[in-house]
Amino acid sequence: MLSVIIMAAGKGTRMKSNLPKVLHKISGKEMLFYSINEAKKLSNNINVVVYHQKEKVIETMEKYFDDVEFITQDHENFPGTGGAVKCCNPKNEKVFILNGDMPLVTSEELQKFNKIDADIVMSVIKLDNPNGYGRVVIKNDKVTKIIEQKDANEEELKIKFVNAGVYLIKKEILDEFLPKLNNNNSQKEYYLTDIIDLANKAGKTIKAIEVKEEDFKGVNSKFDLANAEIIHQNRIKEKWMRKGVIMHLPQTIFIEDDVEFIGECEIESGCVFKGKSVIKESYIKANTIIEDAEIENSEIGPMARIRPASKIIDSKIGNFVEIKKSTLNDVKAGHLSYLGDAQIESGTNIGAGTITCNYDGINKYKTKIGKNVFIGSDSQLVAPIVIEDDVMIAAGSTITKDVKKGDLAISRTPQKSVKGFFYKFFKKDK
Ligand code: UD1
Ligand code: MG
Numbered sequence: 001m002l003s004v005i006i007m008a009a010g011k012g013t014r015m016k017s018n019l020p021k022v023l024h025k026i027s028g029k030e031m032l033f034y035s036i037n038e039a040k041k042l043s044n045n046i047n048v049v050v051y052h053q054k055e056k057v058i059e060t061m062e063k064y065f066d067d068v069e070f071i072t073q074d075h076e077n078f079p080g081t082g083g084a085v086k087c088c089n090p091k092n093e094k095v096f097i098l099n100g101d102m103p104l105v106t107s108e109e110l111q112k113f114n115k116i117d118a119d120i121v122m123s124v125i126k127l128d129n130p131n132g133y134g135r136v137v138i139k140n141d142k143v144t145k146i147i148e149q150k151d152a153n154e155e156e157l158k159i160k161f162v163n164a165g166v167y168l169i170k171k172e173i174l175d176e177f178l179p180k181l182n183n184n185n186s187q188k189e190y191y192l193t194d195i196i197d198l199a200n201k202a203g204k205t206i207k208a209i210e211v212k213e214e215d216f217k218g219v220n221s222k223f224d225l226a227n228a229e230i231i232h233q234n235r236i237k238e239k240w241m242r243k244g245v246i247m248h249l250p251q252t253i254f255i256e257d258d259v260e261f262i263g264e265c266e267i268e269s270g271c272v273f274k275g276k277s278v279i280k281e282s283y284i285k286a287n288t289i290i291e292d293a294e295i296e297n298s299e300i301g302p303m304a305r306i307r308p309a310s311k312i313i314d315s316k317i318g319n320f321v322e323i324k325k326s327t328l329n330d331v332k333a334g335h336l337s338y339l340g341d342a343q344i345e346s347g348t349n350i351g352a353g354t355i356t357c358n359y360d361g362i363n364k365y366k367t368k369i370g371k372n373v374f375i376g377s378d379s380q381l382v383a384p385i386v387i388e389d390d391v392m393i394a395a396g397s398t399i400t401k402d403v404k405k406g407d408l409a410i411s412r413t414p415q416k417s418v419k420g421f422f423y424k425f426f427k428k429d430k
Pocket of ligand 2: 099101218219220
């Protein structure tokens with residue numbers, strides 16, 4: 001049986017942010033979510049070490065998980081990754097230790113550590129540019145110690161093997177060596193990485209497993225965050241393409257972790273899919289944004305914006321149409337409209353520039369539009385309002401009263417013509 005310790009107490013100074021580092025998001029979810037989620041596939045004893053803004057970290061993670069233990073680091077007396085592990089009391093004989101800033105690690109990769117028999121299994125990455133990571137000193141094929149970048153001399157800085165930041169350590173080794181860590185280093189911190197040197201000198205077995213940066217990348221800055229997100233996005237998009245989604249220029253498409261595609265969907269370039277959106281058998285044209293919405297058997301965009309709690313079925317939505325908290329079933333809304341808090345039924349056509357005026361500055365109101373309705377261009381429907389089936393609304397109307405089945409509603413100032421006004425005004429001859 002395994003225990004897992006995830007270190008998430010650090011301040012994340014290099015992130016230059018008021019938000020705790022581990023709460024920065026990639027693909028719509030906090031980095032720490034991904035570490036915990038993968039760890040849970042391996043163990044039911046998950047210990048997350050917190051300190052900086054711990055209330056915020058705990059509150060955010062408790063929205064996803066109810067069986068994770070949060071442990072507060074004694075950061076005043078024992079700062080550093082060694083201090084973080086010191087305050088935990090894992091239940092099992094083998095302990096996985098993960099940094100909370102590694103959102104790309106998967107349970108499949110972690111399983112490989114468990115297949116190796118040693119007192120300590122640690123991970124190394126070979127990098128041409130090892131900048132930012134701890135360097136791993138390997139002598140005669142044996143890992144002897146880890147030197148943090150800030151403490152490394154010129155020779156050590158040239159080492160291309162770096163510490164990826166994941167370790168599988170026997171609990172007895174932690175019990176023996178954690179009390180022996182000191183903070184005699186440039187950062188005056190207790191480094192977990194010093195345990196390697198101590199264990200090596202005591203004749204313990206340390207084995208290194210070589211891993212890829214794309215799985216074990218540590219995120220310390222906003223630049224790292226952006227690069228980690230690119231890798232994560234590529235995984236998400238590859239998954240959906242393999243399941244049958246067509247993507248044009250996938251590198252320009254952004255899809256959050258919880259979005260789901262069903263059946264054969266086609267997505268043009270520049271589209272953004274957020275939240276728990278579900279897209280079924282639909283064609284999404286260029287630069288469309290869909291957030292927490294359900295789309296089924298429809299054509300959306302280009303340049304449409306579908307906002308939360310919208311449900312669009314068998315419909316055609318064109319450019320510059322914004323839809324919020326509305327249900328459209330077999331509807332056409334081709335151009336330049338805002339449809340909010342609306343329910344629109346089968347066979348209805350929404351003319352260009354139609355606006356549901358759903359907000360009076362205090363409250364939001366509903367618009368109901370029945371079947372086979374024709375809303376003329378540039379109409380305003382002032383909610384709350386009900387437009388019954390088989391209605392026509394004349395173009396340019398401001399509709400403030402309900403319209404009964406089969407009627408035409410028109411509200412315009414009558415047009416008048418002033419003969420020859422142009423020539424008079426500009427003092428020109430005909
Ligand atoms: C750490 C490793 C380094 C490795 C790198 C891989 C140490 C001393 N160094 O460096 O060898 O190459 O990860 O990404 O371990 N944390 C705490 N409490 C603290 C300090 C940090 O919980 O007092 C947490 C942080 O929130 C973070 C993780 O530990 O999730 C790693 O801390 P960070 O400061 O990012 O360490 P690195 O400098 O990246
Ligand atoms: Mg780090």
